[in-house]
Amino acid sequence: MKVVGARIPRYDGVAHVTGRTAYVDDVRIPGTLWAKALRSPHHHAGITKLDTTKAEAMPGVHAVITWEDVPLLEYGHLSALGIPADEPLLAKDEVRYLGQPIALVAAETEQLAAAAVDAIEVAFEERPALFDLRQAFDSDAPKIHQWGNWYTHFEGEMDRRQIRKGDIDWAFENADTIVQGVYRPAAIEHAPIETQVCQVVPEPSGRLTIYSCTQALYFSLGVVAAHLQQPLNRFKLVGGTTGGGFGGKVDTATETMTCLLVLKANRPVKWRWTREEEFLCSSTRAPWHMELATAVTKDGWILGQKMLTLHDSGAYSRFSPYGLTKHSFHHTGAYSIPNLSFDGYVVYTNRVPTTAMRGFGVTSVSFAVETHMSRVAKELGLDPIEIRLKNANRIGDTSPNGVAYTDPSTVATLQAIADAIGHELPADYRTMTNEPRAGDLLPEHLVAQVGSTEGH
């Protein structure tokens, strides 16, 4: 083989570093109007008045859209998977986060569009906001959605994602030590160099060409077509080159609303978010709240783990139920833990909705499980690499969902790191492989608990 495995320079690398790559903002279409959004100035409020008459009457303003202009107002990011939609494309009677779009204007210039946004008459009735997800379940908590403060549609009707494996009570009864800890990674901005941006052009054929910075052309095509209740070939999505995404540009944040402005104005429209909008109004990586209790023996065998996860979804669900499910599937990290009890909730707060970001759902659990593992090692006075090797998942061990690992590399990667840092491992650990456990590394009381021992 010559091409696969070769250090071939990046296909578009020279164009990127010489500034010749054309991104969406580089597209120049004569006659383009500029879009600006009216956004919520409150974290949580009822909309008591919304009148766009004055803005529409301004010279140079060609279109104003509100929720009334959207054929299908609510279409969820996960609707294609049968998960109910809960987020309106434009706010109707309530805003649930600061910066939520309420109306859009298309005008001859960006300045004029901004002035027209200011001319929209809107009034609010402020409501109490909820920011601490740990208080979302309390009876006196501000209520974010009519059905409550957490997602209730796992597998159709469950209000949490649940994992149960083995006998968790046995694990805690037989443990020598139980270590508990709380882990809270932060919300992170994707911070792409290219802010959310979109250019839509009405074609003579009646089709719309959408220049998009999406990370997922067909996903975004589906979202636009669903909101507008049109067949897929009404639109041509042009993209494929994204100026930084990291998960945030799966959101299809601009395309649908820009199409609606184009349909109303019958002119090309561009919507380019400012840096401040990108930071304050675009979705973030979710903050997570994770509580772990681990039942261990004094020589470092993990017998069981109990976990509670609260996923701060912000004001709407977006991809959070998917992210929490993925999180639950990986909540034992790189280890085989025979007895498990996991409960996870997607919790709403009055902050900008959170979304996918690099490592979605698992970055959080890697932080929690691995920091906890270091704590357990310290608490038991054990070597941090040996305790990991001891509990590492092996061929035939099963995941939290009961799926057998076929070829795990936890042992090999840890041995390589031990070697790299000059950490001498005892012979048992140095020669360990991912084959099923046997001998001294399978204590009597764990024979029935850990992995497969067939043939050993």
Place this chain on the structure above:
Amino acid sequence: MAKHTGRGIAAIEYPTGMNQNGDPSQCWIKVKPDGRVDVFAGTADIGNGSKTIQSQIVAETIGVPYDWITYDNSNTDSSPVCTGTFASRATFVAGKAAEKAALQVKQKILEIAGKEMEIDPADLEIVDGEVLAKGAPQTKLSVADVAAAATWGHGELITGTGAQLKPYAAIIDPETGEVDLPPHSAISYAACSAEVEVDDETGEVRVTRLQQCYDVGRALNPSSVEGQIEGGAMMGLGLSVLENCYPYYPSVEHRGGSFGSYLAPGMEDMPQLDTIMIENPSADGPYGAKGIGEMANNPQPPAIAAAVYDAVGVWVTELPITPERVLRALEANAEPRREGKKVVFDEELSVNSVSSGGIRFEVPA
């Protein structure tokens, strides 16, 4: 007042492809009359290098030079479905679709070459843009001549299509979370050692070295894999000690609305990076590849948190580990509550302390 050094370890795993699968990618390929190859796919290149990787897969699979490939992911009229560039799926899932399409193209080239050369296609192979008789490589015909013959002589278009879709893995028991199929395309693994220097006067944490080992399945392009691993390390460093949309979370006050008020890592934060790649091929990825793009920012935060403990003896379990948090932790010097066989850390952060009873975390004794 002094600077203290410490080291921490982490080991992680991460799935390739969407959780529970069900995420198709497709590809189609056509060959021009001079043998040059046009690839059409819907995979956005977000800097992950998927244009390069898929072009490499196609070149390798057909047996033509890399620079014969053009790759077009520019629009939804000419490109078929790709669910998207996320879930570490572009190399494995979309790459597999490209490999399948390229296999069809290769077969078509061999069929037409067989007619031209009057040799059974099964006895032909393609090497570096030439169709060779197996065992008699002096008997050959260039792929360019085959493509010309297809176009002008046989009246055929050399084309191929490929689609990759792993079936949806359903949760068959919502109580236990048990699934009916493996819910991923592959699993990748990594381990990391982090070294830090912590100033106990200012609270500042400097990450000085990250040594990382990844099982990448197969490095289809080692430079690209290293780019993911090193770039991911810097993002992981940002998560660990710098970045936060809500500096006083859960409060929404003091949000930064610009790069000037949001601490993303810069060149001055870059530690020494040592990357080790292990190639443990996946069972059914293209050429054994696994997806490692996303996991690349996962091992650093726990390794760095443990290194900070190793340096100054405090656990900071709210990220990022800012100077303020380090100093407050040093000042509090909190010990876990010990009761029977329980060792309870971070009680002040628990729902049991903050909720007025709506939710509890109960741990059996």
